[in-house]
Amino acid sequence: MESNITGIVIADINASPPDTCTKVIAGKPILEWSILALVKSLNLNEVIVAPIGDLSSSLRGLIPKMRAKYQININVLAPSLSRITALQSALNSSPNSKIIVIHEHNRPLAVALDLKALVQQLGECDAAVCTVPVKSTVKHVLEGKIHSTVPRDKLVYIQPPYILKRESLQKCLTYASSDHHEAYDEISLAFELGLKIRAVNGSYMNFAIQNELEAAFAEQTLAQLNMTNICK
Amino acid sequence: MKTTAIILAAGEGKRMGMPINKVFLMVGGMPILERTLRLFDHHPLVHEIILVASANEIAMCDEIAKQAGINKLSAIIPGGSTRHASEFHGLKHIAPQILSNNIGIVIFHDAVRPFVRFAELTNVIEAAKIYGASVLAVPANHKVALKEQGDLIREHNYNELWMAQTPQAFEAKSVLHAHTLANEEGFIGTDTSSVMERYGYRVHLVEGSYINIKITTPEDLLWAEQLSSNFNPHSNAKMSGAHHA
Numbered sequence: 001m002e003s004n005i006t007g008i009v010i011a012d013i014n015a016s017p018p019d020t021c022t023k024v025i026a027g028k029p030i031l032e033w034s035i036l037a038l039v040k041s042l043n044l045n046e047v048i049v050a051p052i053g054d055l056s057s058s059l060r061g062l063i064p065k066m067r068a069k070y071q072i073n074i075n076v077l078a079p080s081l082s083r084i085t086a087l088q089s090a091l092n093s094s095p096n097s098k099i100i101v102i103h104e105h106n107r108p109l110a111v112a113l114d115l116k117a118l119v120q121q122l123g124e125c126d127a128a129v130c131t132v133p134v135k136s137t138v139k140h141v142l143e144g145k146i147h148s149t150v151p152r153d154k155l156v157y158i159q160p161p162y163i164l165k166r167e168s169l170q171k172c173l174t175y176a177s178s179d180h181h182e183a184y185d186e187i188s189l190a191f192e193l194g195l196k197i198r199a200v201n202g203s204y205m206n207f208a209i210q211n212e213l214e215a216a217f218a219e220q221t222l223a224q225l226n227m228t229n230i231c232k
Numbered sequence: 233m234k235t236t237a238i239i240l241a242a243g244e245g246k247r248m249g250m251p252i253n254k255v256f257l258m259v260g261g262m263p264i265l266e267r268t269l270r271l272f273d274h275h276p277l278v279h280e281i282i283l284v285a286s287a288n289e290i291a292m293c294d295e296i297a298k299q300a301g302i303n304k305l306s307a308i309i310p311g312g313s314t315r316h317a318s319e320f321h322g323l324k325h326i327a328p329q330i331l332s333n334n335i336g337i338v339i340f341h342d343a344v345r346p347f348v349r350f351a352e353l354t355n356v357i358e359a360a361k362i363y364g365a366s367v368l369a370v371p372a373n374h375k376v377a378l379k380e381q382g383d384l385i386r387e388h389n390y391n392e393l394w395m396a397q398t399p400q401a402f403e404a405k406s407v408l409h410a411h412t413l414a415n416e417e418g419f420i421g422t423d424t425s426s427v428m429e430r431y432g433y434r435v436h437l438v439e440g441s442y443i444n445i446k447i448t449t450p451e452d453l454l455w456a457e458q459l460s461s462n463f464n465p466h467s468n469a470k471m472s473g474a475h476h477a
Contacts, residue, residue, distance in 0.1 A: 136395035158375040
């Protein structure tokens with residue numbers, strides 16, 4: 001059945017070490033694991049890689065291979081200057097999609113999540129996002145001083161992937177560009193607009209790789225989760 | 233005056249999903265408890281260690297401490313039903329020494345945080361000497377929201393949120409005073425700092441490191457195993473906090 005869901009992988013080249021996309025862990029480049037996280041559990045019409053900054057030519061060279069391997073249309077956009085403009089470009093390039101799943105290039109361990117729950121929970125909501133409970137005691141800090149301890153029983157961390165209805169995402173992006181809120185991401189904008197956001201169980205393992213130690217940990221974890229044999 | 237560390241080890245293995253207390257799990261070939269005790273035993277500003285353990289695990293803790301040759305351990309005392317109660321048990325045990333000015337600073341530390349570094353412990357102790365109360369913490373650096381009945385209601389400005397860790401260090405008479413008031417009132421703090429905050433004490437924030445994880449879930453145990461092979465208590469290298477979310 002033809003899908004109306006499009007996956008967007010934001011590749012913020014400037015936000016993490018330069019080789020994070022291409023670095024191979026557990027047999028695949030990190031970017032490929034992050035794309036696989038979407039492809040593995042969702043029926044997508046296409047995946048759009050939306051870079052912020054220049055993707056290396058070696059990485060662009062990987063895309064046709066992934067396209068053949070996963071039998072899905074994977075396209076790479078021209079570099080954007082911000083997350084908001086990257087998302088707008090991706091949305092413009094996929095005019096028929098009704099639902100958008102947004103992931104980040106350096107979160108390969110989302111491959112262990114079943115993202116169908118995101119689609120199921122979207123229902124009447126504008127967005128659904130992965131969350132995990134905050135485990136630490138949380139301090140509200142103002143001007144470098146502890147103001148109070150925040151009750152943590154209802155606090156959650158929000159983590160990609162996010163899923164949004166197309167019109168809800170467009171509302172966020174329009175709001176961002178009209179009010180020059182370039183620094184925000186789409187979920188902060190959705191909160192600001194009062195959109196209805198559903199929480200879906202994520203995983204503490206779904207972390208963003210930002211250094212060598214975390215890359216090594218991700219590799220070890222993929223092995224422990226028996227993920228290294230999927231889609232070889 | 234002495235600086236006394238109260239190490240809290242009376243937790244259970246509920247979130248870990250194991251029938252054994254987390255402190256006895258092996259990380260890098262060594263029980264978590266031993267790793268933590270060694271750090272405090274080797275730190276030059278710590279003079280004495282009090283270990284608070286579940287009553288039925290005192291013998292096992294004692295065995296681990298003896299085998300590891302922990303010299304500064306002066307007592308292993310039974311904990312309470314909550315973390316807060318265990319803190320108070322530890323304080324009551326040393327109250328005579330606090331009141332007679334033998335102990336000047338009290339440090340509280342979770343036994344399941346074996347990756348605190350010497351410099352962080354030093355900074356927390358020194359800050360407590362200057363400000364009276366200090367807590368090690370790291371910026372939240374991830375999006376945090378309030379969840380109610382499955383929906384996300386409000387996003388917190390995560391730039392204003394810090395995640396408290398241990399060690400937390402306090403001027404001894406102040407923390408005894410605050411905990412005594414909490415006991416009278418029936419207030420239960422989620423950490424020692426929150427008890428101090430409730431009774432009007434200003435707590436100084438000391439920036440820590442993201443590798444000082446609290447091992448509470450199976451995922452944490454995997455991460456701890458990875459950290460153990462690279463951990464250097466003398467290092468000051470910065471680490472990101474990505475693994476938290």
